[in-house]
Amino acid sequence: MTNNFNVSEVVEILCSDAYLAQEIEKFADLLDLRPSDRITSRAQCTMGTITLTQYLTILLQQWVGRSGNDATVPNLIEILKNGEFINAADQLSACLGQSEASSYDDDLPPSTRLYVGRSEQEKDIVKYKENSNICIIHGPDGIGKTQFVLKTFKERTNFQFFRGDSITNLRMSLENRAKRLGYNISEQGGIKKSLTDLFKYVSRKENRAGLGLVTVIDELNLRRKETTELKEEIANFIKICSTGTKHFLVITSIRRDVICLKGFEAIGSRFLKLPIFENDEADEYVRKNFEHEAENNIRELNRELGNYPLAIHQAVETIKGNDITIETFLADYKSEGLSIDKPSESNFKTSMLSIMRMTMSKIVHESNGLMAVQVLQLLAFMESGRTLLLDLKAISCYWHEVDSTHVEHCIQLLSNFSCIDQDSDKRSVSIHRVIQKVVRLNLRKYQGNGINMEALHLKQFFHKLLSKHKENIPFIQESSQSRLTQLARMWTLFSYKYLTTNHELHEIPNLIYSAYVKLGLFSYAKSFIFQQKKNFTKDLGDNIISTVDIAKNCAIAMRNLGDYLTAEKLFRGVLIDEIKLKGGDHEETLDTEHWIVSMLFRQKRYNEAESAAKHLITKCQNSKYEKLEMKVIQVLAFITGAKGDHSGSLEKHTKVWNWRKKELTSRHKETVASLHNIAQCMYEQGKYDDAFNIFTKIVTEFLGLRADSDDLRSRYWLVMCEYRKAFFDPIATSKRCVGNLDSIIKSLKELGWDDRHPDLDEALKSRRMIMEQINAMGLQGSSSVSSELSNVPPLHVEPHVVLDVDDNVHINGDVEQGGSCFSNRRCSWAWLTLLVVFLLLLVCISLCLFFFVFK
Template identity: 40%
Template structure:
């Protein structure tokens, strides 16, 4: 029986209520959980088999399962209030109200960023944003990374009950993905004539569907210098009604401007760091027992950055609880300053230092044995726009031997400290885990720099691909395959020479893309690999030649035959300079070249070259090889098209190599009879389009019936 009770979100509140944790057994009884289940959960928690978060999650899940559709926030808060857990009840009500508002804010846009529970200050800035909405039709909010621009927009509109939808402005790809998701929710057609609509046309169709509604569009994280992306957003604003549509853009660029002032009036709102008073008030709200001197020192070290302070105080608060009060701002600062000193030589910003501290504390102080740290490390190498939770679980099995059953628990930790975003894709109902690209860079930096004895980034990636079985790639569906391809691209780019990486992994990924029918993805991936191999190993390396050959096959598969022929000939020229003539490698490339000649309708040239190639294969004593059979098939096809009539034979073309024969029977696609070491062509005949007079029984293994 399905229910909409927010079990996960409520759990995150309960674990911070000390009185509730101390009286957890009584609370379990109040929820009506049967004694056997209460005892089982209590024993698991007391012995350390499950965390406090898992205990409350399982407890709530049992309560929800018992009540089914009757399990709701009102009933649950009634239990809390009846037991005098009034603070917990108030927090749950506030959370539920926020969830309802966020759902209303973006019912048609699943990628709303995570809204942090604590938020103070910015009162005057909130008023300015709301005022701008009434007197202008666009606002550009700018400020440095880590200042809290996204959280500010979320909180302001949430408090005002203003409907809005978020689009990801980090890149053209992310913008399209978030816009298409929104369009699908509104049942807009995202294609026109079988092809994807332009972004402007797609955005306009969304606006048309919401005609009559006052819209607020937030384009979040427009930080790059991509002229194409800026032009697309400029077109968005020009094609939308000025009266009913308000644009908000968040950016770190202080000089972002658009050239459509005649159709849209833009206002600018700078979001600075906290004042000393705001920063200190924020920390005091959560860490009430800390002294003012330590609070000020913490905020000074963090530059009064709201998001960094938020991460720090929640880490301090949680560690203080798990260590039963034996942790403070002073402990946190000691570790922070140690990391800061380590990183001073590479001159990183304080936002990076703070993220490194959080990451390191996961490793050394997380009560759940640092499980979140390896998950965060893996997320540093996946695609920044998100990975399906199901894919994360299956991939994580090969990353440091992660316990797959605890991945979701780790995601909860990472979400709590604003390391990641966790949302549901409304189109597929899949949970998507995404991570900020800057945090990915931080984690990679830690792996490379913080362990002087080893480059842990290189080791992590090498061990991952050493463990990864071939059938894992061969059974991957598109989403998982794209993640594996991305991780491999990072590895091959950085460590191609360090570990003498073979080309076989790239071939397996390329082949899987093709088997799935994703020929464009296969082509894009393998050409990216070719660029890396050329840049690092050079044109003459055998690995580079192998990748170039796969590129030729990729071009063949998208019907770009002249380009494929050129690539194959480049490989052949290089191989002839490095290898002796008529070895399997060069002969195989020649077979591909002939195939491309035939595809380009150069049939006479193709026939001449394939006959010569077969003779050279025979001379090299390769009669029983797969290559010779492939050459024979190519010749059959060439001759079939050239003869063009039923009943013609290879012999009639005056080419009948000893001990090999075939007869063409019907259809241009070829119904051909082959023999191995058998009699002359004339013994075979065609009857009704099928072959007779040729049998493979008792003949050599290379004999096949027909194609």
């Protein structure tokens, strides 16, 4: 090595971070290590030939070898931060005494430089905290609710802050907090992991000393189309706070009745309305910035702005940024205000709109000023919180008249004019929600040509994305979680207003949903697609193809959650609509029938499923839908195997595999799924060596082509093959198999699955069976395998979700890979081994006695 970088010490610290262990390949990409340089060690790690610690050591050694003297702990910490491995960066910094670890909270908005007034309200809420469990702070946008709670609680009490403007942002806030506290949250999100569970965990962890905790849920402004899911979760939060030790919940909102507190009469609750500034408060704020301005000018400024805190703040920043007087500002402000239809807007919106129009008119005269205004308009449709500059540049490629290479200069210009805030590292930006609203309002109503530019810009943006998709440029499908969140936000704003006039864009929400699923973000996917279903149904009705396609994805979302009964009901509703709209023999209609057959199989209604499958195969053959026919034959193969005919099941799976290998190539994800199914049939027939060889080929040669869950399932069956075929040294084999199962179980749980999920339930049953075999052989006392889950870290598998989807349908399909075919059979090989050993000993003793006697 070319420096003193202590690889072993760093590896020991990083291995303790479960999130990094789950996302080890993402970490390797951040180190800028070529996949070809690590393919062998990666396969060995997946196979269990080397441990995660050894694999991480190899990666860091390669990085040190390539980076030389630049391979330092501070640089590695920066790499971890850039990749959002915040907890690992903090741990490394704390343990090795480096520079201060990431101290900012991504969800926490910046505090204002100056703060005045609110002394009476501060006294009230501090008093409420002592004798209440919840306080709802309400008031109009821009009144200062967020800054008020930050000033009151951030520095003086145990405090946690979550964004509540959408269920997606609330989940993201909770997961970020949980990861910082050491909770094992992977980017795959959670299938069954509810927001309530996350809230319970972070609250218990933050208040473990029992000294009190203040939780703020900011901007809980439930829209009229918001699903009941968020309301139910908030109700659960209230219950948790009411039973916790000194736990005070603060909700900020524009509405007093944002949450119905009916049923919570026993819980102490308070309401606090935050008013506009008093005259003396508003004047004090301006005076602190402009000591030499005349009192009458200060009062006139605040009177014109209606004493609204945000409007005053923005005016002050505009005056300072342009180095002008209050008098000059007021002249421009009044002139700009004449062009606004004041009766149709509130005083606050009018004042903010006037200020922002003044600001934009100044910006356009700067270098790249026109483009900076376009970037500001783009930011108006993105998340108001932390937006990564990397995501902004990528998305801006598709926005109106923006050159992504100039985005950083535009951001600096907007920051200079106080339109946005930049983080200290300049890797992300944030924008106030009110500024977003007035910029969108300006686009909608106050363009000189009279055109709704909000609708036009968004329409053009999504048209570009859709055309790139049709050109096989998968911008949406290849998005990271943070970028996908921004796209989902932009589409949500668009779909609230413009669904009815843009039917050609109705494929976009299905693409976003599929991208969430591909990342394994099943909870985000479910929340997003069900919200879209509500929007489509309200604006377009139930009986149009676009709504039915969305409904089909809702059913698939429930299937991904393992709720097969609900999924079946939803699929049957979709089938009725598809028959009406597309006809009973349409490929998509028959695909929905295939889903219903699959759900019947999943519910172990084998006879019903078998009859439906055979009938559906005939319909596919008559309509010449070969690809769909293979999908149905695959499900029929599972049914056949579940009923005990493994030879028949193998024959059907082989037929599907041969067709897919010919038509789709051997490396296609569906072909690999068929190969897995063949190996599983061989396992069921007791051909453990053949099955072992095929599973080994799958997990080494086809890694990353399929879903996490599919790769883990292949690894599971590989472990079971090793266990079944062991003859020599069964003790060591059993221990190794339990350790490998522990790794698989941990990885499955990190996907968010609970013990009820079929794959996880199967793995747990197998582990218990092997442990019982060990105990039966009297080895428990000497075994190093704990009866609890071991600390074997999860092995990373590339996060690519298998979607057995018809290319023309763009709907997730059911690529089944060996459903729960594991029965409760107990393997007797251990007893057979003992019996054989006993017989061999008996023969040896007999021979010895024979020779001794006759000699």
